[in-house]
Amino acid sequence: MEKIVIVGAGLVGSLQAIIMAKKGFKVEVFERRQDIRSANISAGRSINLALSNRGWKALELAGIKEEVEEEAIPMYARKIHDEKGDLTDQPYGLEGEAIFSVSRGGLNQLLIREADKFENVNFHFEMKCEDLDLETNELLFTDKDGKELKVKADRIIATDGAFSAVRARMQKTDRFNYQQMYLEHGYKELTIPPAEDGGFRIEKNFLHIWPRGSYMLIALPNADGSFTCTLFFPFEGKYSFESLKTKEDMLSFFKDVFPDAIEHMPTLETDYFENPTSSLVTVRCSPWNHEDKLIMMGDASHAIVPFYGQGMNSGFEDCSVFNELFEKHNGDWSKVIPEFSEKRKPDADAIADLALHNFIEMRDKVADPSFLLRKKIEKRMLEEHPNEWMPLYSQVTFSHIPYSQALAAGKKQAKIMDEIMCRADIEDKWDSQEIRDQIIALLKAQ
Amino acid sequence: MEKIVIVGAGLVGSLQAIIMAKKGFKVEVFERRQDIRSANISAGRSINLALSNRGWKALELAGIKEEVEEEAIPMYARKIHDEKGDLTDQPYGLEGEAIFSVSRGGLNQLLIREADKFENVNFHFEMKCEDLDLETNELLFTDKDGKELKVKADRIIATDGAFSAVRARMQKTDRFNYQQMYLEHGYKELTIPPAEDGGFRIEKNFLHIWPRGSYMLIALPNADGSFTCTLFFPFEGKYSFESLKTKEDMLSFFKDVFPDAIEHMPTLETDYFENPTSSLVTVRCSPWNHEDKLIMMGDASHAIVPFYGQGMNSGFEDCSVFNELFEKHNGDWSKVIPEFSEKRKPDADAIADLALHNFIEMRDKVADPSFLLRKKIEKRMLEEHPNEWMPLYSQVTFSHIPYSQALAAGKKQAKIMDEIMCRADIEDKWDSQEIRDQIIALLKAQ
Numbered sequence: 001m002e003k004i005v006i007v008g009a010g011l012v013g014s015l016q017a018i019i020m021a022k023k024g025f026k027v028e029v030f031e032r033r034q035d036i037r038s039a040n041i042s043a044g045r046s047i048n049l050a051l052s053n054r055g056w057k058a059l060e061l062a063g064i065k066e067e068v069e070e071e072a073i074p075m076y077a078r079k080i081h082d083e084k085g086d087l088t089d090q091p092y093g094l095e096g097e098a099i100f101s102v103s104r105g106g107l108n109q110l111l112i113r114e115a116d117k118f119e120n121v122n123f124h125f126e127m128k129c130e131d132l133d134l135e136t137n138e139l140l141f142t143d144k145d146g147k148e149l150k151v152k153a154d155r156i157i158a159t160d161g162a163f164s165a166v167r168a169r170m171q172k173t174d175r176f177n178y179q180q181m182y183l184e185h186g187y188k189e190l191t192i193p194p195a196e197d198g199g200f201r202i203e204k205n206f207l208h209i210w211p212r213g214s215y216m217l218i219a220l221p222n223a224d225g226s227f228t229c230t231l232f233f234p235f236e237g238k239y240s241f242e243s244l245k246t247k248e249d250m251l252s253f254f255k256d257v258f259p260d261a262i263e264h265m266p267t268l269e270t271d272y273f274e275n276p277t278s279s280l281v282t283v284r285c286s287p288w289n290h291e292d293k294l295i296m297m298g299d300a301s302h303a304i305v306p307f308y309g310q311g312m313n314s315g316f317e318d319c320s321v322f323n324e325l326f327e328k329h330n331g332d333w334s335k336v337i338p339e340f341s342e343k344r345k346p347d348a349d350a351i352a353d354l355a356l357h358n359f360i361e362m363r364d365k366v367a368d369p370s371f372l373l374r375k376k377i378e379k380r381m382l383e384e385h386p387n388e389w390m391p392l393y394s395q396v397t398f399s400h401i402p403y404s405q406a407l408a409a410g411k412k413q414a415k416i417m418d419e420i421m422c423r424a425d426i427e428d429k430w431d432s433q434e435i436r437d438q439i440i441a442l443l444k445a446q
Numbered sequence: 447m448e449k450i451v452i453v454g455a456g457l458v459g460s461l462q463a464i465i466m467a468k469k470g471f472k473v474e475v476f477e478r479r480q481d482i483r484s485a486n487i488s489a490g491r492s493i494n495l496a497l498s499n500r501g502w503k504a505l506e507l508a509g510i511k512e513e514v515e516e517e518a519i520p521m522y523a524r525k526i527h528d529e530k531g532d533l534t535d536q537p538y539g540l541e542g543e544a545i546f547s548v549s550r551g552g553l554n555q556l557l558i559r560e561a562d563k564f565e566n567v568n569f570h571f572e573m574k575c576e577d578l579d580l581e582t583n584e585l586l587f588t589d590k591d592g593k594e595l596k597v598k599a600d601r602i603i604a605t606d607g608a609f610s611a612v613r614a615r616m617q618k619t620d621r622f623n624y625q626q627m628y629l630e631h632g633y634k635e636l637t638i639p640p641a642e643d644g645g646f647r648i649e650k651n652f653l654h655i656w657p658r659g660s661y662m663l664i665a666l667p668n669a670d671g672s673f674t675c676t677l678f679f680p681f682e683g684k685y686s687f688e689s690l691k692t693k694e695d696m697l698s699f700f701k702d703v704f705p706d707a708i709e710h711m712p713t714l715e716t717d718y719f720e721n722p723t724s725s726l727v728t729v730r731c732s733p734w735n736h737e738d739k740l741i742m743m744g745d746a747s748h749a750i751v752p753f754y755g756q757g758m759n760s761g762f763e764d765c766s767v768f769n770e771l772f773e774k775h776n777g778d779w780s781k782v783i784p785e786f787s788e789k790r791k792p793d794a795d796a797i798a799d800l801a802l803h804n805f806i807e808m809r810d811k812v813a814d815p816s817f818l819l820r821k822k823i824e825k826r827m828l829e830e831h832p833n834e835w836m837p838l839y840s841q842v843t844f845s846h847i848p849y850s851q852a853l854a855a856g857k858k859q860a861k862i863m864d865e866i867m868c869r870a871d872i873e874d875k876w877d878s879q880e881i882r883d884q885i886i887a888l889l890k891a892q
Contacts, residue, residue, distance in 0.1 A: 175628040
């Protein structure tokens with residue numbers, strides 16, 4: 001039985017462990033941190049996760065979809081809060097379509113529990129990957145006392161995240177392309193606690209956004225009635241983490257720009273000053289593999305910013321795509337590993353670009369009535385002409401169309417919608433068959 | 447007296463040592479390799495260097511311009527060899543303007559010799575930089591026996607090249623942007639030895655190019671009558687390092703495509719099969735500094751491909767720009783170091799882009815009569831209207847205009863020349879005042 005070493009027991013690593021265990025491999029999972037099942041789930045720096053179709057598909061493959069569904073909270077629309085506290089809804093898709101708020105820590109615990117049920121899976125926590133011999137496929141780990149352990153693997157699957165130790169080793173190999181690019185914005189976790197009766201202080205089944213042009217606040221619901229809020233804010237500049245340093249400045253700023261949020265944030269001061277400010281990185285690299293011996297997946301090979309809600313979903317989709325290739329090639333690693341690297345890389349690049357772009361959409365464009373009208377027209381197209389027009393957001397979120405194809409289709413759609421929005425009568429006629437016929441005509445003319 | 451540690455005694459590091467020594471600092475230079483003054487200059491993987499105005503300026507600042515001039519061989523034009531062996535000249539600039547072929551090893555030896563003349567400069571060879579504490583500015587080196595040495599510096603200047611250890615440490619700091627990108631082409635050094643009488647087998651004062659579309663061979667003269675040739679060739683594909691594996695295939699390929707070169711290459715077979723195949727990387731990062739304590743220069747912060755002949759020149763210009771800022775701020779490090787990083791980065795990005803683009807020009811466009819005509823028109827513009835039109839190549843090579851400005855001006859010029867080249871009568875009228883007047887008019891209309 002071949003031995004597979006998985007480096008990193010995060011979301012993707014533990015899901016991949018289940019998938020490989022089901023195929024009968026001996027799976028050894030090494031994780032730098034302590035066992036999240038017995039640890040306090042690290043608070044203060046987890047953006048809540050929005051699970052959507054690509055993620056669900058992989059969870060189904062691993063046989064744990066139902067269990068996750070029990071905890072997940074559907075969000076059917078963006079709830080946009082303007083500066084006066086007025087609200088606008090922008091549905092994500094068709095009636096009943098939703099993305100699902102889940103807790104990263106809770107989901108990770110569940111995945112490890114499920115993987116650990118397999119006799120052929122072993123977890124090793126507090127084991128830091130220090131080095132890797134690419135010739136022999138031997139990994140060097142140190143435990144929490146600094147004791148060294150060498151582990152030889154038939155195959156290595158590296159799922160050790162955006163700051164991957166395995167990738168750092170790969171970076172030293174000749175002709176390894178690599179890029180890490182940080183945003184000039186950071187983020188900070190804040191909280192809206194449950195109401196006194198245990199209910200939700202703001203509407204439950206929405207992803208709340210306070211878009212403010214160059215920055216924004218968002219809130220995602222948790223099962224306990226609270227919301228995890230995230231402030232995305234410049235590191236430097238007039239309004240920035242650097243400039244808001246005193247309690248007075250910070251509170252006065254929040255009162256001005258997030259008036260209907262601050263009333264629900266009794267712990268704001270503590271949260272703001274005690275939670276860390278974290279940075280946002282996009283990582284791209286190639287190749288993702290070393291021969292047929294090592295493959296990198298998830299954030300290790302393609303970390304993205306969180307604004308399309310696709311970080312976890314793309315990582316989970318790695319697992320299902322990998323599984324499909326494994327089935328297609330009857331487990332021939334010499335085909336599976338290089339093909340996965342080559343096939344999946346353009347899709348990872350596409351969702352990285354889309355995620356960067358969506359930051360502008362979320363923090364700025366959703367506050368623009370013309371943008372919301374455009375989205376309404378696109379939604380009507382989807383309802384009336386589902387075979388001809390699936391909006392980009394739906395392709396990314398509610399379909400399994402490869403990200404790179406979605407991006408290409410989205411660019412074509414954007415051109416058409418630019419033209420449509422130039423019509424002088426668009427506000428009157430937006431929901432007319434005439435407009436939809438013109439869109440179809442433009443689509444056919446492309 | 448402040449202690450400056452320079453990491454890397456390559457071209458930029460040893461030149462910077464001279465400049466800092468002249469200011470009276472205690473300068474400690476640590477180099478991973480052995481002393482190049484006593485070593486065999488590493489053959490088989492040095493692209494010859496083309497020194498031009500930016501490099502000369504820095505050498506003059508260091509007081510060693512005359513000494514370098516003695517060994518440098520002027521190249522006034524590209525000598526383009528077509529597949530039949532027919533030759534075309536394409537001058538680099540005005541009458542008398544040239545770029546200069548120098549040996550990397552020889553120049554490096556000279557720079558270290560000159561730096562070592564200062565009492566306040568010490569060189570430490572075979573010392574590998576293993577780690578760096580950014581809090582304390584303490585470096586950890588190991589010598590060739592693995593013995594550790596800790597060195598604390600007031601300021602660190604990292605000039606340790608494209609695979610910089612200092613940059614690897616910087617890469618782990620939060621919000622450090624980094625990119626390494628390899629070409630799909632590699633290169634291999636080949637040789638045209640001196641003629642039997644000690645003279646040059648092909649014309650001396652030229653940079654010879656055999657442009658062949660997707661690949662090329664070049665040759666630069668050496669003082670001993672030989673030429674250092676470099677084959678730039680795809681790693682993989684129909685004609686590639688991978689495909690040319692047997693002696694027969696290789697020789698038959700060279701006979702077909704480089705017929706007038708192979709007759710001068712008696713050692714081709716040994717050179718081709720024994721010299722290494724090297725890769726070509728572009729490195730970009732930011733910031734280049736850590737507070738006012740550490741600065742990266744040369745390839746360590748901006749390695750580029752060699753096709754504009756500006757790798758060394760841009761590194762040397764780092765030294766003169768740094769010197770200018772140092773004078774401007776009267777040695778106030780808290781201003782010099784951050785300003786250097788910020789000011790110089792856009793210029794490094796510009797020359798990186800220009801160098802990538804020039805590969806296509808050298809291997810492909812110079813074989814196109816229309817491209818050569820365009821260059822002739824631009825040269826006549828420079829001769830007749832020097833205040834209005836300096837071709838991009840001249841700006842980069844023969845001026846001290848910041849690279850980013852040159853790139854911007856070059857883009858405007860390219861648009862104008864595209865329009866001019868569309869004239870049906872361009873082949874007849876190319877050297878007319880009418881054409882030049884139209885160019886001036888287009889320039890003013892921009």
